[in-house]
Amino acid sequence: MFSKIFWVLFLFSLTCSACDDEQTKRTAAVATDPNLTVAPDGMAIFRQKCVICHGADGTLGLNGAKDLSQSVLPIEERINTITNGRKLMTPFGTILNPDEIKAVATYTQTLKK
Numbered sequence: 001m002f003s004k005i006f007w008v009l010f011l012f013s014l015t016c017s018a019c020d021d022e023q024t025k026r027t028a029a030v031a032t033d034p035n036l037t038v039a040p041d042g043m044a045i046f047r048q049k050c051v052i053c054h055g056a057d058g059t060l061g062l063n064g065a066k067d068l069s070q071s072v073l074p075i076e077e078r079i080n081t082i083t084n085g086r087k088l089m090t091p092f093g094t095i096l097n098p099d100e101i102k103a104v105a106t107y108t109q110t111l112k113k
């Protein structure tokens, strides 16, 4: 009885001590090295998910999409529209994470003429 428990513990420590260490080191490296944390690329997300309706320069207007080169919407409202959708616009709250939504919202502001 006792020896069985001993073996389980022994095998557990054998299999896990090495990989655990590696994992911890890698996580620590990502958390502390600013070069390893990549901010989401708003332009890349826009080209991937938004050009179908808005066009690369924001003026396409397909499916009733607003002309983003004329939009004066504040950033919070853009984030809200992108997250929850509006009329025919897809809600992106389940497709993009909050950082990605913020990045693409910020990018749409650069389309203003």
Ligand code: HEC
Residues within 6 Å of the ligand: 045, 046, 049, 050, 051, 052, 053, 054, 062, 063, 064, 065, 066, 068, 070, 071, 072, 073, 078, 081, 082, 086, 087, 088, 089, 090, 092, 104, 105, 108
């Ligand atoms: C299926 C088509 C479609 C797609 C895809 C789409 N949009 Fe839209 N978008 C719309 C429509 C339609 C509206 C206007 C809704 C309205 O009339 O109130 C809109 C409005 C907006 C607005 C508000 C503009 C304003 O001044 O009111 C923003 C910002 C916006 N879209 C950004 C995005 C971003 C960023 C993406 C990609 C993540 C995206 N859209 C993808 C159709 C789309």
